[in-house]
Amino acid sequence: MNIKISTVFINHGLCHRSCFSVSILPFFLLSLLFPAGKAISESEGTLNLVPNGDFSKSENAVPLYWECSGNPKSVTQSLKVSEIEGNQCAVLACTRFEGKTSGWDHVMAAQDGGIKLEKGKTYEFSCRARAENLVGRNVSVMIQDTDGWHPCGFSTELPLAQTWQTYKRLFKASRNVDKTARLQFWFTETGTLYLDDVRIVMLPDERIEFTEIVPDLNSKNLVPNGSFELGKAG
């Protein structure tokens, strides 16, 4: 079930109008699962691939499936859960950072083996985060295949604030990965990262076929004299 539509893509500040063919079958099936009356976002109703991404599960105040990673000779860090108004979040805190001399000198919350990605599929990453006493106010996020330490198509930076912010990123998996996948959040200074609601969901499969034809949509140009057909009089 395919339809031809025209749309405007906004990417990195650039607009591109393109015509493409999109399979609407996944959306039709979703409409059966979620009847009209409730707006469905792209990620609602789909499976979160990050176990304990909401940090609701913990043992001895350490979030289940998550751990610290970093060189103990140069970094003193801890990863705990903190409960704020009944909601548990992760707290990654560093009290000593003696410089970066190797790739292991970092403050990191990592989860191994929890995420399965399929090469070529599109995913949405999202989380909430805030910082305390992080001068750089930045955290790096990446998925790696620890079997050879290969990138998997997702690497980003999150600009942090002192208040909670929500972050979303789309990415396409560049390789198949499963038990050897590692999701990691890291920074390289003293300070504290608060993290919650980490989600990665696979988006509905879309078959996009770009063409060079832009169909006539009978749309009206809202810019008067936009083609300068009236000269200076317009």
Ligand SMILES: [Ca+2]
């Ligand atoms: Ca939570």
